[in-house]
Amino acid sequence: MPLRETRDAALRATVARLAASHPFYRDFWSQVDLSRVRGIDDLPLLPLTTKAMFTADPEAFRLEPDGSPERQLWDVAYTSGSTSAPAPIYQSAYDFHAILFAQVRMAEIRGMRGDDRIANLYPLTPQPHGAWTRANHAAAVLGATVVCGMSGASPWFDVTRRLPEVADLLVATRPTVLWGVPSYVRRVVDEVIRRGGTLPDVRMLAISGEAVTPAMAAQLAELLAAAGAPQVVISNSLGASELQYGLVECVAGAGFHNPVPELLHLDAVDEDGLPVPPGSPGAFVMTHLGRQGTVLVRYLLGDRVEVDHGPCPHCGRLGGRVVAHHGRSSRSLKIKGQLVDTTVLESTVAAVPGVADHRSVVRLRDLHDPLSGDELVVQVAPLPSFSADRVVEAVKLATRVTPAVEVTTADSLFPPDERMKPRRFVDERSESR
Incomplete structure (x- = not known):
């Protein structure tokens, strides 16, 4: 038919x-x-x-x-x-x-194979979430092997791994596919390099959960090349929990x-x-x-x-x-008198070299004065090549707003329940006024 x-x-x-x-x-x-x-x-x-x-x-x-x-x-x-x-x-x-059937089709479209060794780098979440579970199910229906990084958080048991442990696990298991949220994949690969390891067999990044600009894709490819994988396909996807699989x-x-x-x-x-x-x-x-x-x-x-x-x-x-x-929808708002598209802000910060992870916060300059001006703060977890000046210049060029930059750690940026879908923009003004 x-x-x-x-x-x-x-x-x-x-x-x-x-x-x-x-x-x-x-x-x-x-x-x-x-x-x-x-x-x-x-x-x-x-x-x-x-x-x-x-x-x-x-x-x-x-x-x-x-x-x-x-x-x-x-x-x-x-x-x-x-x-x-x-x-x-x-x-x-x-x-x-039907989800298993969809995973077979997804693999056909993006070029994932039954002989792949998949590293599932999605976090373990308190509630069951499709990303972590479906990556394992995809490996099962393809006949591929899978190793789970097991980052994330459990409120009940000590069953997750810290970033250095995940990096060591990948070096030991030699995956061909890294599957996860792009910002976390970048952190893991950077940690592998920092610890002197390599990932020579990686041929594909299967990423979802965040928008990936061409500049971000180029950064990921450059990082993988430094980890010993010079020929990597970056396979982006668009997902939604309501689907339980991705568009690839x-x-x-x-x-x-x-x-x-x-x-x-x-x-x-x-x-x-x-x-x-x-x-x-x-x-x-x-x-x-x-x-x-x-x-x-x-x-x-x-x-x-x-x-x-x-x-x-x-x-x-x-x-x-x-x-x-x-x-x-409806992602534009006024910051310091300028109409700012928060999607553009997010992609701009993510594309700056040296940014491992990030969150932007708009707040009042004086929390005790609801009539005080706005302040845009870009919080960054840095890589070794990080420069705060580059963040300021990129954000000012894209939004016409000059931000303050705060350097922090990736683990401190997001609470455990946001590790799967990080909230990269927070407007604290409504809480103060």
Whole structure:
């Protein structure tokens, strides 16, 4: 069956299933004529679902169990957003097998192989999170070997490793793939070099969780070359907890491919919820096709993107690609009288040579005077080549705001519950006023 017909049939089955057994959509769609939703083109007939709706009552987004094997609970993962309490995402047995299938497709697209030795450098988190668990599941379904760095934190037991221990583990196990958050991967590789070790077999960095600019990618490649791995593919991906897998590149700059279009639909929409024309940015929406646990339809992920539904010019795949990512929605705010895009601020600091990790904080100059001026502080965990002047110059050029720079340690920048998705910009003014 052609892909379009497969997707249309999957959407019709999903809508019928949700109307009968999904607590949220059964009510949310009560005034919608669902008989008119016959395929993907009819999705705009359904209202958009916001993240606030989901996090307010995540239990209502789980299909009611019906005794079938497809809906039996397999595992639970939690979102990692910093603006609300973690929300559970339920995987049924069907969903988990679909995740394994998606991991196979992701590996095919990005070039990961069964003979790879994967170093899972995602942190262990207090709640189960998709990144750490799914990297292990990917290795299992590929037949690859995996070693877990086990950074992060446990509030109950001493089961994690410090940075020097992770670096020594990688040197001893000689991985071919480093998989994790780019800022932490950079810290680990730098620690390997600092301790006199090498990583000669690394051929790929599989990174997600943070935006990676070309300048950051060049820094990572340069660092790996210094660690003895001169030919490294940097495979970026775009993920979301609600997906439980990632959108990946076939080659750098080709766009983030939907690996399983028969299970997921992606689009960019305008303020009225209608798909935007090709080449135009819009709000990023996703629709699950076939899930049996937590199910989301026309769900706003909170990003602004451009989506191309044509074949990829490099690999020919269909199914939708995110070809441009314009950051999170509503990321601009006034600092010292200037309108600053915090996404630009974050990428600017990350691209400065010598910055191992970072966080930017805007606060009042005088905490006791709510009318005092703003102050932008860039907190940096440095590499040996760090220069505070370079940070000041880069930020001033990008934002027209001159920052103060504070040097600190990487471990002190983020509390344990932010290690998976670091909050790189904090506005403390609302807490003071």
